[in-house]
Amino acid sequence: MLFLTIDVNYQGRENNILLPDMDLQKGKIISHYELIEPLGAGGMSVVYKARDLKLDRHVALKFLNLQVGLREEDKQRFIQEAKTTSALDHPNICTIYEIDETAEGQVFISMAYYQGETLKDKIACGQFPIEEAVQTAIQICEGLAKAHSKGVIHRDVKPANMIITEDGVLKILDFGIAKLKGTKRTTQTGIIMGTPGYMSPEQTRGNKVDNRTDIWSTGVILYEMLTCVLPFRGESDLSLMYSIVHEEPVPVEELREDVPENLRAIIQKALRKNPKMRYGIIEAMLHDLKSLSTPGFKMPVEDESALSPKQPPSIAILPFRDLSPEKDQEYFCDGLAESLLTSLSRVEGLRVVSRNSVFRFKNTELNLTEIREKLQVQTVLEGSIQKAGNRVRIALQLINAEDGFLIWGEDFREELQDIFAIQDKITDAVVDALRLRLIGEQINDVHRHHTENIEAYNAYLKGRFYWNQRTVKGLNRSIEHFTEAIDLDANFALAYAGLADSYTILGIYSAYAPDQVMPRAIDTARRALQLDEHLAEAHISLGCVKSVYEWDWNNAEAEFLRGIELNPNYATAHHWYAINYLVPLSRFNEAMKEINKALHLDPISLVINTTVGLVHYYKGNYDQAIQIYQKALQMQSDFAMANFFLGQTLVQTGEYDRAMENFQIAMNLYGESSNMLANYGIAAALGGETKIANDILKDLLEKAERQYVSSYDIATLLVGLNQPKEAVHWLQRAYDEHAYLLVYLNVDPVLRSLRAKPEFADLQPKIFGETE
Template sequence: MKVDNFFAELKRRNVYKVAVAYAVVAWLVIQVSSTVLPTFHAPEWVVQTLVMLVALGFPIALVIAWAFEATPEGIKRTEVADAMPAAARQKKHAWIYIVVIGGGISVALFFVGRYSAMRTAAPRPASAELRRGEQSEAAAVAPKSIAVLPFDNLSRDPDNAYFCEGVQDEILTRLAKVADLKVISRTSTQHFKSAPDNLPQIAKQLGVAHILEGSVQKASDQVRVNVQLINAVTDAHLWADTYDRKLTDIFAVESEIAKTIAETLQARLSGSEKQMMAAAPTTDTIAYELYLKGRFFWNKRTGADLKRAIDYFKQAIAKDPNYALAYAGLADSYTLLSVFSAASPHDSIPQARAAAKKALELDNTLAEAHASFGRILSGYDYDFERAIAEFERAIQLNPNYATSYHWISNGPLTARGEFDRAIAEGKRAVELDPLSMIDNADLGQVYFYAHRYDEAISQVGKALEIDPHSYLAHFYLGQIYQIQGHLTEAIAEYQKAVELDDDPQALAFLGQAQARIGQHDKAQKILSRMTEEAKSRYVSAYSFALMFIALGDKERAIDALERAYREGAANDIITIKVDPMLEDLRGHPRFEALAEKIVPAREFKAGTASK
């Protein structure tokens, strides 16, 4: 068939008319669906499927138009229609009306949709700059990001609150193992109530595109879990479901929910990630509740709370001796005891090391256990290379575990003067746990060590916004003010820290600052108090060193630092080469020899961090 004859045949068989009419009607269907379906919170895949079906139908319609023809006697094959009398084949012009009317409706819906979208996206923009800012901010939010808000406890018994938190935490933990997702830590999500009214503001504060809400009702050995996944930007409900199961099946429910969320957000899942999401941390729900209580007090970061955390972790282990996560929590708590003057390294680190090793023996794929061991290697063994390897392994196993980024940042990387990477890792920790006081405060401390004092003040200020009663953040702020030469402001912050907690290190910071402004009597009284307290509790040698430096006794200050080294109090002195509080000792042969033992020159990569 010649080309000219072929196109003439297409025209004779009304293929052109069908193509035009199909295109107009298809566009009308798509416009109606994209305008109406979101009103009923239909998921995006419904519209996408409809568009695909419409596209697939186009060639089918053209084939039918070629093979068949509409006549007053009904649909006939084209060959039969051609043999009919001309009167019987008289064409009507209804298709023209379909095209005109459909086109008009489609155009109207197109402009209505555009107008509505503009009104929704920017109800009252103050300026072009504001609009651009909002657009760039929206673009910065990862589309595959989620925060799991606290679940509502619908049980009559308030004691079930911890179980309810456990369901939320376990879903979050399983999602966190997926590298393709950004999952906000529970420390930050706990600042909000379940089912809040201001989802867009919460999502913006947490830096996510999606929110998971839910509720838990527990009665005897039965449990009901309701969940709904919401696009926080559009307020569209992407998925919801209710699970009625036996209490013993709760971990399977949590795994199923996490897997469905990951699939709904179109996250890529590796085989190992699927296995980790399906694994149950323990078969004992009581042990899991005890573990959650332990993590709650661990996050408070005071000596007394760490001791309570240890008690809960031990109870969890007693319930389930193979509970690897509980051993990791126990290791983390013992590791921090000396940091918060609640025990000496000699009394706490052996227990921390044993718990971390036990956790790894039980589950070598547990990110928390690798992070625990990394903390011990850097904070007590001065083994920075192996510590970094352990933290990196933890990050590989759980890319959303904020503590791994936090500890690699303010531990070995800062000690070795790798400030650019230390700050980047610290920022990632804050991104994953934006409302964590300790993550924000310790990032501020990294800025302090890097001599970026304005940024340090800003970051520690964020920590104080989250928790105004954090004594740690107050004495961090005092340090920065002191190095900037603002001793009066520094003393005010140190005083607040002392009033908020009885940590002897906070007292030492106050005393050394008083000595520096000439209040030697007050400083000597604090030194005497520290000496007396050291008889009955742990007072770090670093705290004594700060006092002796301020009082002008450099030899005793170095004696104290050497004692810290012998006692294994590495957490206090691994930053010896970058700590501005030790500046007065630099150049002293004994001090430099000690610094070389702690951070050898071959490992120190120093310089001021680039801005």
């Protein structure tokens, strides 16, 4: 039998409040506090307004309510609330000053006193405007994100536990039934803690809960702010709880027509009855809510035609020309352009085209019409660099891409040791020319240099130059230069991030055994974040390795979303989040949104264009995938990756001869990697050329004795040869080695024939966790 414990905050005058069994009258002195008046009471506690006589400020004192027959465990929970909340220093969480006892031995908590109204009272006044509801939900998510980051689950998120101050800041109150992850329950089994209307299905059943129960409650509040009714209702607590577990809420659009579709989707996802189908972490919900406030999102207005929205300013920073006497400064020219691109991408409201797209115009004549049409930008920064000895000359022009007129230009002639000051001058000049403003932390973000050591910076630029070649040889050289940069400056966070990127790509390429490179990627990414927590690149690398190597899905997503929050203009962040996290989890709609964001930032990147096709391939949309790969090959016919992925897709449509032709082109361009050989063998086997496939299998097995060959590649080739038992054996070996492609276990069409086998099913929870 289940017992329901409800702790409801009541607002009212003194005659509506059940006072504790002690003399708490106006003017009474307790410790160094003078009581003024009662503020509210609930099932376990009563709150008084008081004056702190030491600091001469108003506070709120929360006492245990002795009249309701509290047990020792209630006292311990009360003390735990103080400890829990005091550890959460965040603008959207109430501030705890101290915990103390009266002379009579009654425990109380001293906390900040806020002028304002509860969210419950505000909702009672009527439906929120869309923008206000979104911004309020963002504040709730930000406060809960802080709590969850400390392992604290609130478990009683509701409007009555929140106050909106006169300044519009939301404060989450009452962590009285919060639970720390990893601690034992203080409540008895079968007792349900919380408030029925805001409980998640698992909470109403008395089951174990995690952070996703707070996500559900936040979804309920967002629904209520927009509609002024709860999504689940009942005449009694039991009927209400039945509705939560078994019924679907009335769609928001039936109660209010002006709620945008993407906002409705956020609510629907937060209110999925199966926790696995909800947002995995509150940061993911926060990310989606914040995206509603980006320039691309339009809140509904009464007269849409009256709006004439202006496109946000945009810029393409072209590779700088090397005018040095020896023509040996390509790395420096490319690196400085990329550094400026990174700095300007941190400017709020400015769209900066990513490196891959702009660098396709390297060593070409300036054609503003082509650049404007292909990159969809309003302005172009182009220039040249001449470096001789310790002197450098940088000549730059900011050009209007629409009419070709010069907006700004300057010729810098400085000592090389002043390169960081020059970068700041260029960044500020571009921001001023585009009539943008830097405020607050943006100024520091845009001018962050990470090192003041010129030699270390020079080594770092060389590292990025070779990293951008994206070959195994280039990545190994990049590691040498990043390591040199760290030797010169042990606190150079960006160089550690470069190492993390390099090790991550080597792991994805399967150039080395995963345990040779992926742990190094994790260590260097963490070191980068120890030095600079705001480094988006390090968060993205860490998120990638946590997903494809550690299979730590919740923490991986938190890293991806943190990186995107820090630098939403970082195309690689959206790209890797889509293909290395969302696709493996079959979250295809979200993956398509993220890869399209990457494409918006990097519109003619061959890698990103091809990855759009790869998302369609894993989703089973083969015709769309083929069209996209063919479009990429029209952009550059000798792009190995597009030829390879086109071959994979043609295998699924039964065009084995054409597939083998594309695989052969890819191998001629890139080299015979084990993955390409295995896929060539699959096409051969399915096309009736079993001897070719068996020869390839033999070669891969022999090669595996000398160097790393992904067991996943061997497993897929065995599937093509119709040897399922052996294929499952090699998949198990792939699991043991944490092979990169194993994250696509649930979506790779090559493995379709194995999915009914028990041995295959045993692998899934090991990689993706237990399903409910």
